[in-house]
Amino acid sequence: xxxxxxxxxxxxxxxxxxxxxxxxxxxxxxxxxxxxxxxxxxxxxxxxxxxxxxxxxxxxxxxxxxxxxxxxxxxxxxxxxxxxxxxxxxxxxxxxxxxxxxxxxxxxxxxxxxxxxxxxxxxxxxxxxxxxxxxxxxxxxxxxxxxxxxxxxxxxxxxxxxxxxxxxxxxxxxxxxxxxxxxxxxxxxxxxxxxxxxxxxxxxxxxxxxxxxxxxxxxxxxxxxxxxxxxxxxxxxxxxxxxxxxxxxxxxxxxxxxxxxxxxxxxxxxxxxxxxxxxxxxxxxxxxxxxxxxxxxxxxxxxxxxxxxxxxxxxxxxxxxxxxxxxxxxxxxxxxxxxxxxxxxxxxxxxxxxxxxxxxxxxxxxxxxxxxxxxxxxxxxxxxxxxxxxxxxxx
Amino acid sequence: xxxxxxxxxxxxxxxxxxxxxxxxxxxxxxxxxxxxxxxxxxxxxxxxxxxxxxxxxxxxxxxxxxxxxxxxxxxxxxxxxxxxxxxxxxxxxxxxxxxxxxxxxxxxxxxxxxxxxxxxxxxxxxxxxxxxxxxxxxxxxxxxxxxxxxxxxxxxxxxxxxxxxxxxxxxxxxxxxxxxxxxxxxxxxxxxxxxxxxxxxxxxxxxxxxxxxxxxxxxxxxxxxxxxxxxxxxxxxxxxxxxxxxxxxxxxxxxxxxxxxxxxxxxxxxxxxxxxxxxxxxxxxxxxxxxxxxxxxxxxxxxxxxxxxxxxxxxxxxxxxxxxxxxxxxxxxxxxxxxxxxxxxxxxxxxxxxxxxxxxxxxxxxxxxxxxxxxxxxxxxxxxxxxxxxxxxxxxxxxxxx
Numbered sequence: 001x002x003x004x005x006x007x008x009x010x011x012x013x014x015x016x017x018x019x020x021x022x023x024x025x026x027x028x029x030x031x032x033x034x035x036x037x038x039x040x041x042x043x044x045x046x047x048x049x050x051x052x053x054x055x056x057x058x059x060x061x062x063x064x065x066x067x068x069x070x071x072x073x074x075x076x077x078x079x080x081x082x083x084x085x086x087x088x089x090x091x092x093x094x095x096x097x098x099x100x101x102x103x104x105x106x107x108x109x110x111x112x113x114x115x116x117x118x119x120x121x122x123x124x125x126x127x128x129x130x131x132x133x134x135x136x137x138x139x140x141x142x143x144x145x146x147x148x149x150x151x152x153x154x155x156x157x158x159x160x161x162x163x164x165x166x167x168x169x170x171x172x173x174x175x176x177x178x179x180x181x182x183x184x185x186x187x188x189x190x191x192x193x194x195x196x197x198x199x200x201x202x203x204x205x206x207x208x209x210x211x212x213x214x215x216x217x218x219x220x221x222x223x224x225x226x227x228x229x230x231x232x233x234x235x236x237x238x239x240x241x242x243x244x245x246x247x248x249x250x251x252x253x254x255x256x257x258x259x260x261x262x263x264x265x266x267x268x269x270x271x272x273x274x275x276x277x278x279x280x281x282x283x284x285x286x287x288x289x290x291x292x293x294x295x296x297x298x299x300x301x302x303x304x305x306x307x308x309x310x311x312x313x314x315x316x317x318x319x320x321x322x323x324x325x326x327x328x329x330x331x332x333x334x335x336x337x338x339x340x341x342x343x344x345x346x347x348x349x350x351x352x353x354x355x356x357x358x359x360x361x362x363x364x365x366x367x368x369x370x371x372x373x374x375x376x377x378x379x380x381x382x383x384x385x386x387x388x389x390x391x392x393x394x395x
Numbered sequence: 396x397x398x399x400x401x402x403x404x405x406x407x408x409x410x411x412x413x414x415x416x417x418x419x420x421x422x423x424x425x426x427x428x429x430x431x432x433x434x435x436x437x438x439x440x441x442x443x444x445x446x447x448x449x450x451x452x453x454x455x456x457x458x459x460x461x462x463x464x465x466x467x468x469x470x471x472x473x474x475x476x477x478x479x480x481x482x483x484x485x486x487x488x489x490x491x492x493x494x495x496x497x498x499x500x501x502x503x504x505x506x507x508x509x510x511x512x513x514x515x516x517x518x519x520x521x522x523x524x525x526x527x528x529x530x531x532x533x534x535x536x537x538x539x540x541x542x543x544x545x546x547x548x549x550x551x552x553x554x555x556x557x558x559x560x561x562x563x564x565x566x567x568x569x570x571x572x573x574x575x576x577x578x579x580x581x582x583x584x585x586x587x588x589x590x591x592x593x594x595x596x597x598x599x600x601x602x603x604x605x606x607x608x609x610x611x612x613x614x615x616x617x618x619x620x621x622x623x624x625x626x627x628x629x630x631x632x633x634x635x636x637x638x639x640x641x642x643x644x645x646x647x648x649x650x651x652x653x654x655x656x657x658x659x660x661x662x663x664x665x666x667x668x669x670x671x672x673x674x675x676x677x678x679x680x681x682x683x684x685x686x687x688x689x690x691x692x693x694x695x696x697x698x699x700x701x702x703x704x705x706x707x708x709x710x711x712x713x714x715x716x717x718x719x720x721x722x723x724x725x726x727x728x729x730x731x732x733x734x735x736x737x738x739x740x741x742x743x744x745x746x747x748x749x750x751x752x753x754x755x756x757x758x759x760x761x762x763x764x765x766x767x768x769x770x771x772x773x774x775x776x777x778x779x780x781x782x783x784x785x786x787x788x789x790x791x792x793x794x795x796x797x
Contacts, residue, residue, distance in 0.1 A: 027706045039714075045736060046721045052731045071580070098754070098764045106582075121575045124582050130589040131753040132728050133597050137541065143582040154579035162568060172559055173520060174527045175551040177544060180501060181535035187727055190537050266535070297431075300620065300705050304435045304613050307713045311443060311606055311720065315450060321594065322507075322539050325456025327449070344504060351535040354502035361504075 010231035014239025021214070022247060027299065028210060032244070035203045036251035040196055044263045050186030052138040054082035058093045058102040061086060067113035071124065074146045075106065080138030103129045104139045116154055134187065181351040182266055189265045193350050194319040196256055197281070197342040202310050204285040205292055207244060209302040212293025215389055227389055233381045237374070241286045252282065260350065268353030277345055277356060280366035284338035287373030294380035317343040338373075341365045413634040418645025421634070425618070426649065435614040436653050443606040444661060448669050451595030455484070459539040459546075462489035462497040462506040467516035475512060475554050485546045501533050508532040508543035510550075520558055528554070538594070588672050588757040596671045600756070601725035601749050603661060608691045608745040609716035611654055615647065615695035616712050619786075620705025622646075628790035639787035643779075647692060654692070658684040666756065674759030683751040683769070690744035690775035697775075700782025703789030719743045747771045 022028050057075070061068050076083040084102055087093035093105040105127040116122040126143050128136045152171070182189040215227055231239065256278060260267050296302050315321060316334035323334060334340045345362030348354040356363060426432040463479065465472050480487045489506055491497040497509040509531040513519075519526035530547040532540040556577045563573040589596045622628035635642035662684055666673040673680070695712060702708040721727070722739050723746045729737040740746050747768040754760045754768075762769075779786075 027710070030710060042718065043721060046718075046732060047727050049727075049731050049733065052728060054730075055728075056730070098758070098760045116579060119572055119575055121578050122580050124580075125585060126582050127585045127587055129753075129758065130586050130592075130597070131749075131757060132724075132726065133592070133594075134726060134731075135728055136586060136592075140584060143584070147580045147582045151579040151581075155576055158576050158579070159563075162572065172523060172525055172562065173551075173555040174525060175548065175555065176527055176529045177548065178529065178531045179534040179540075180498075180531050181533050183534070185534045187537075190535060193535070300617060300624075300709055301431050303709045303713050304431055304610075304617050305439075307613060307717060308439050308443065308606055308609050310717055311602065311609075312446060315447060319536070320538065320598070321450055322456050322459070322536060324458070324460060325453065327452075330446070330450055347535045348502055348504055352502045352533065358499065358503045 007232060007235055010235040011239045011242075014231045014236050015243050018211075018240055018243035019247070021211070022243070025211075025214070028207060031203065031207045031210065032248050033251060035206075036199065036248065036255045039203075040192070040199055040255055040259045041262070043195060043199075044188060044192050044259060044265075047188035047191060048263060050184055050188045051079075052134045052187075053079055055080055055104060055135050055138050056084045056102040057081050057104045057106060057139070058085060058087045058096050059083055060088075060090050060093050060105060060107045062110040063108050063112040065113035067116060067122070068108045071108065071112070071146065071150060072106070074150065075142060078142035078146055080142035097127075097129055103135050106143075119158060181268075181347075188263065189351070191319065192263070192265055193260065193347050194317060194343040195314070196259060197346050198310060198313055198317065198339050200252060200255055200281065201285040201288070201313065201337075201339045201342060202306070204244070204248070204282065205289040206302055206306055207248075208240070208286060208289025209292040209296050209306055210299045211240070211244075212290075212385075213296040213299035213302055215293075215385070216297050217299065233378060233386065237290055237377060237381060240290070241283070244286065245282065248282075252278070256346065256350075266351040268351060269349035270355065273356040274346070274349050277349060277359065277363055277366075280363065280370050281338060281342040281345075284342075284366050284370035284373055287370055287377050288338060290377035291373055291380055293377075294384045313337055313339045316340055319343055319347075335365070336369065336372075338366060338369050341369070413636055415635070415641050415645040418631065418634050418642060419649050421631075422618075422646050423649045426653070432614065432618075435610055435617070436650075436657065440607055440610050440657055440661075444603055444664050447599050447602060448595060448664065451593075451598060454591055454593035454595060455542065456538060456594075457484060458486040459484055459508070459543050460488040460506045461485050461508040461510065461543055462491050462500055463487050464491045464494050464497050464509060464511045466493075466514040467512050469517040471517040471520070472512045475550065478553065479510060479546070479550045482546045482550065484542045498531075501531070506533075507536055507539040508547065510547055523562075588674065588759075593671075595669065596757075598725075599669070600665060600671060600752050601723070601745075602720065603665065604658075604687065604745050604748045604752075605720050605723065605725065607654075607658060607661060608687075608719060608743065608748075609713075611688065611691040612695045612698070612712040612716045613709065615650065615692050616699050616708045617705070618646065618650065619696070619699050620708060623703065623789060623793040624705050624795045626793045626795075628793045632787070632790050639783050639790065642790065643696065643783075643786070647696070651688060651692060654688040655685060658688055671756070673756050675755030676762075679751070679762050679765065680755050683748060683755070683765075683772075686769065686772035686776070687744055687748045690747070690772040693776045693778050694744055696779035696786070697782060700779055700786045703786060705795070715743065719745055723749060725749065741771075744772065744775050 022032070059072050061072065072083055075081050081104070087096060090105070090107060093102070096102045097105060107125040107127065109123065109125070112122045112124065126139065128139050130136055179185045256274065257271060292306065296305065316330065316337055317340045318334065323331060326334065341362040345359040348359050349356070426436070463476055465476060476487065479485060489497065489500055491500065494509065494511055497506065500506050501509060511529045513526050516526045528551045530551070532544045532547070534540045559577055560573055563576065564570065586592065622631055631642050631646065632639070635645065662680065665671050698711055699708045702711060723743050724732070724740050729740050750768045751765045754765045
């Protein structure tokens with residue numbers, strides 16, 4: 001019984017000590033407040049226009065007929081394309097593209113209208129600059145839509161001209177596509193829910209990693225004593241986690257609930273279930289951060305070691321490149337990152353409206369990772385960190 | 396520590412080993428002695444090179460899992476299903492009894508899209524009642540959803556064309572007349588530079604230099620800030636005989652050389668090993684990489700000059716370095732961003748690296764079109780010279796603010 005009380009006293013001591021350290025450390029405070037509060041807002045603002053509209057386009061019209069002009073007018077009216085002007089020939093258009101005055105060239109060959117009049121297929125050519133796929137997609141969608149709308153009009157005309165009036169000229173088989181989850185098909189709504197989870201994980205890991213770096217620093221240099229002297233390893237770990245959980249609770253709530261609210265991202269999930277889902281995500285990230293502490297020998301080193309991993313976690317998460325398209329090695333690596341499951345589960349709940357039961361796989365894996373990283377962190381703390389602590393003057 | 400440093404600095408022996416060469420040797424030893432630098436210079440960048448390019452090796456993810464809901468169950472609906480399954484980009488993993496079942500599978504992440512054939516499809520189609528084909532794509536995952544969209548749409552249009560052809564023929568049209576009638580206007584798509592829509596070409600050529608820039612920022616500022624933190628900057632200035640230019644030159648030149656090796660490797664990795672399009676001149680691309688390293692170092696030194704404090708300048712570098720991947724418009728064009736935000740895309744060196752890559756490697760244009768981007772590098776390289784006085788002041792009176 002005494003032992004248990006001593007343990008709890010140790011835990012409470014760590015908890016209070018961690019708060020003292022945090023408040024003395026401007027760098028840590030910056031990370032627990034600005035990172036979750038400011039960063040997602042900046043990120044969301046960058047992509048907030050959501051959709052690529054009005055891509056600058058130059059037309060080379062060798063046909064100069066009512067039909068070619070009709071084609072260009074329709075193209076200009078489409079969401080994705082802005083017809084900036086005509087070029088006399090392809091060479092002039094190429095110069096415009098080279099100078100980034102336009103990103104697509106539509107070339108309408110001579111005989112565009114004539115071919116259509118003869119009942120042949122009238123072809124236009126789209127040259128697209130391929131540095132950004134979103135731009136290409138906007139132009140391709142516009143071009144496809146225009147060709148289909150004009151095609152349907154011509155089809156109706158042809159059928160009547162052929163004297164096949166008996167056929168109904170309405171669409172024989174309408175095709176309807178529906179965007180699920182992210183119904184606007186916007187880029188912000190696509191990427192940000194996932195990025196929020198990445199920010200959450202990186203923020204927690206960076207904070208705990210930086211905290212861990214303090215133990216090797218001279219207390220004189222940093223102005224406080226970073227070691228928890230009389231607590232057991234587990235008590236130290238849990239005390240640290242509890243302290244950071246307390247201080248980061250509100251910023252993290254802002255991150256995954258209010259940021260989507262402010263920027264009108266899809267929010268189809270049940271907020272309480274999402275909150276429940278976040279628990280293992282936060283715990284797994286914290287345990288990962290505790291593991292990182294073993295490798296950080298100086299508080300600032302965490303920047304060099306960890307910041308760039310955000311890119312790695314982003315590409316491992318399956319957000320940009322789907323997990324089913326990865327090789328087994330990367331699949332395995334992605335499975336041991338909390339962010340992978342956090343991103344997937346959060347997107348499915350938040351955007352697709354899945355229930356906690358439906359993301360059971362992610363939820364379970366996050367708990368497994370939390371447990372696994374906790375054990376790993378214990379091993380590292382017990383056998384790596386404790387022995388290297390400068391004044392290991394404990395019994 | 397500062398006092399002992401000062402006494403050591405005052406000893407006459409130091410006068411002899413001063414000079415740029417000694418500083419360079421000192422800087423090099425520092426790099427060799429600390430594994431942290433190995434990780435920053437080599438391990439992390441090289442891992443990112445390997446990982447990004449290898450992950451997207453196939454160009455596009457094939458066989459996106461999708462579900463089909465066949466409510467008709469006739470020979471025609473089965474033909475549609477077979478056609479769909481024959482497409483390269485889709486894999487019909489599930490056949491669902493109802494849309495609800497398919498939607499649940501989508502929420503569980505098993506499929507990324509659903510293709511629905513309505514009840515009475517064949518009968519309605521043949522009698523001209525216009526049955527509606529619906530397909531659903533999960534737009535929370537852009538790449539799989541767009542690939543499925545394309546495949547679903549193509550399949551639906553082929554089906555429609557087949558039916559229309561049959562109807563036209565039964566109504567008495569010749570096949571020669573009827574076939575072009577199905578597709579009266581078409582737009583031929585010529586995607587310049589990356590005709591296979593290789594995702595690796597699109598992402599690696601911007602993200603990998605972005606990683607390099609981030610690491611240059613962090614390592615440069617870290618190494619300079621260490622001098623302030625441990626008060627060794629006085630010794631550094633002593634060795635440089637009080638000249639901040641000499642001190643920075645000696646301190647950073649070994650790093651520059653290492654970064655040059657890294658970017659030359661990057662260049663050969665991207666355009667050589669992975670075979671990404673390289674339609675322009677190797678000379679200008681190589682020059683661009685060299686200036687890119689100098690520009691990134693210049694910007695890092697400038698940030699350090701603005702905030703001569705290890706912690707703060709590292710935080711700012713990390714913030715800018717990570718934001719770069721979004722603000723430099725690698726995926727979302729600046730023309731579509733809000734104006735006041737898009738101007739920030741021009742404050743990072745990697746933006747110019749990206750522009751020169753587009754002009755030279757992807758589009759094969761001449762130097763003329765990139766002249767301003769090369770000039771922009773120069774601005775970054777000259778930037779730190781405006782704040783040398785501040786860095787010198789900080790180096791002479793090192794203060795560590797935790």
